[in-house]
Amino acid sequence: MSIITIERKILEKNDQIAAQNRENFKKKKIFVLNMVSSPGSGKTSILENTIGILKGKVNIAVIEGDVQTDLDAKRVDKYNVPVVQIVTNGACHLDAKLVQDALSSMALKETGILFIENVGNLVCPSGYDLGEDMKVSILSTAEGDDKPLKYPAMFRNSSVLIINKIDLLPYINCKIDELIKNALLINSSLKIFKTSCTTGEGINEWCNWLQEQIHNKS
Amino acid sequence: MHEISIAQSLIDILNDNIKDIPVENNTRIVNINLKIGKLMAVVPESLEFCFEVLTKGTIMEGAKLNIENISIKAKCNNCGHEFIADDYLFVCVVCGKSDVEVISGQELQIDNFEIE
Numbered sequence: 629m630s631i632i633t634i635e636r637k638i639l640e641k642n643d644q645i646a647a648q649n650r651e652n653f654k655k656k657k658i659f660v661l662n663m664v665s666s667p668g669s670g671k672t673s674i675l676e677n678t679i680g681i682l683k684g685k686v687n688i689a690v691i692e693g694d695v696q697t698d699l700d701a702k703r704v705d706k707y708n709v710p711v712v713q714i715v716t717n718g719a720c721h722l723d724a725k726l727v728q729d730a731l732s733s734m735a736l737k738e739t740g741i742l743f744i745e746n747v748g749n750l751v752c753p754s755g756y757d758l759g760e761d762m763k764v765s766i767l768s769t770a771e772g773d774d775k776p777l778k779y780p781a782m783f784r785n786s787s788v789l790i791i792n793k794i795d796l797l798p799y800i801n802c803k804i805d806e807l808i809k810n811a812l813l814i815n816s817s818l819k820i821f822k823t824s825c826t827t828g829e830g831i832n833e834w835c836n837w838l839q840e841q842i843h844n845k846s
Numbered sequence: 847m848h849e850i851s852i853a854q855s856l857i858d859i860l861n862d863n864i865k866d867i868p869v870e871n872n873t874r875i876v877n878i879n880l881k882i883g884k885l886m887a888v889v890p891e892s893l894e895f896c897f898e899v900l901t902k903g904t905i906m907e908g909a910k911l912n913i914e915n916i917s918i919k920a921k922c923n924n925c926g927h928e929f930i931a932d933d934y935l936f937v938c939v940v941c942g943k944s945d946v947e948v949i950s951g952q953e954l955q956i957d958n959f960e961i962e
Contacts (some may be wrong), residue, residue: 633958638855751887752848780934781887817945
């Protein structure tokens with residue numbers, strides 16, 4: 629019997645490619661967001677609303693990640709922004725290599741912001757660095773105010789929390805103050821936005837903040 | 847179910863490390879020692895299951911994954927107190943402030959493996 633010591637990070641390959649992606653984004657001065665949430669929280673709706681407001685002010689590109697179908701890419705394509713769909717065929721998260729491959733087919737010159745919409749999943753995407761500037765968690769009110777406590781890694785690793793579907797609050801058993809309190813217990817530095825894609829509430833605040841971030845990176 | 851990707855990455859690293867070792871016919875990897883932080887949301891049973899499925903018929907078949915679970919340790923940026931946050935609540939137990947940084951619990955590492 630012999631012991632072979634190696635001490636290597638298991639996801640080192642992903643981290644190396646993520647570092648290459650990050651360098652690439654830095655060189656091109658693109659602000660990159662990794663959008664994470666459970667399925668159905670409204671990630672694509674938030675994107676559609678955001679593109680609607682920011683289009684013309686900043687050049688936007690989108691990578692869509694889904695287990696199956698290009699339905700989301702088709703939704704985004706209507707806004708005439710560059711979009712690439714990654715179909716993972718069962719994998720529950722995007723990884724840095726998938727994003728790197730998607731980038732090779734995108735003309736990113738002059739792009740100010742790249743949204744990477746991850747596969748809907750509150751667990752798996754949290755450990756996979758894609759090379760983004762920050763992760764944005766989206767949580768819809770209907771999912772319940774306890775979710776930050778139940779899925780702590782995702783909220784701990786995010787810089788922003790968008791609480792979506794706030795127009796549903798009168799009809800459901802979700803206390804938004806409790807939700808915010810729980811999120812801040814996990815990560816006190818979360819920047820929090822409250823939005824509704826149905827009424828448009830909060831979308832302007834989110835877009836104004838995004839423009840500041842893009843300005844800071846360029 | 848990111849455990850299957852993690853298991854595949856682990857196997858890639860092991861393959862990378864055994865390619866330079868003269869392998870006799872009956873050489874096997876018998877033990878693999880891992881450190882996994884509690885913030886990584888890895889289910890040990892799932893990782894073991896995925897590893898078992900992916901290594902059938904290879905020199906890793908039957909190898910035991912010895913997983914050392916690493917507690918989440920946090921340090922308060924206000925008073926400097928270090929505490930265990932295995933309940934995922936990042937609030938300083940001394941001063942009550944929540945400006946804390948994670949200093950361990952995000953490991954996902956292979957330390958060593960044993961062959962015979």
